[in-house]
Amino acid sequence: MKKYGLIDSIAQGRKLTFDQYLMYEDLLHDLELEELFLMNHAIAMSFGGDKKEGGPNGGIPEV
Numbered sequence: 001m002k003k004y005g006l007i008d009s010i011a012q013g014r015k016l017t018f019d020q021y022l023m024y025e026d027l028l029h030d031l032e033l034e035e036l037f038l039m040n041h042a043i044a045m046s047f048g049g050d051k052k053e054g055g056p057n058g059g060i061p062e063v
Contacts, residue, residue: 006020006023006024006027007038007039007042008042010024010039010042010043010046011042011043011045011046012046013046027039
């Protein structure tokens with residue numbers, strides 16, 4: 001499915017195309033809670049992991 005390719009792109013830190021961004025916007029409205037958690041986890045991992053799992057960068061950068 002296209003949404004898993006999108007999640008993979010996000011997890012690998014690739015920039016999204018405009019079409020992928022539009023698909024991401026649509027997915028946010030359609031996702032179930034578990035899928036939303038998995039997408040958020042993929043995004044967090046693209047920033048170096050989370051502190052609980054000992055990511056290489058020690059977690060999501062603070063803004």
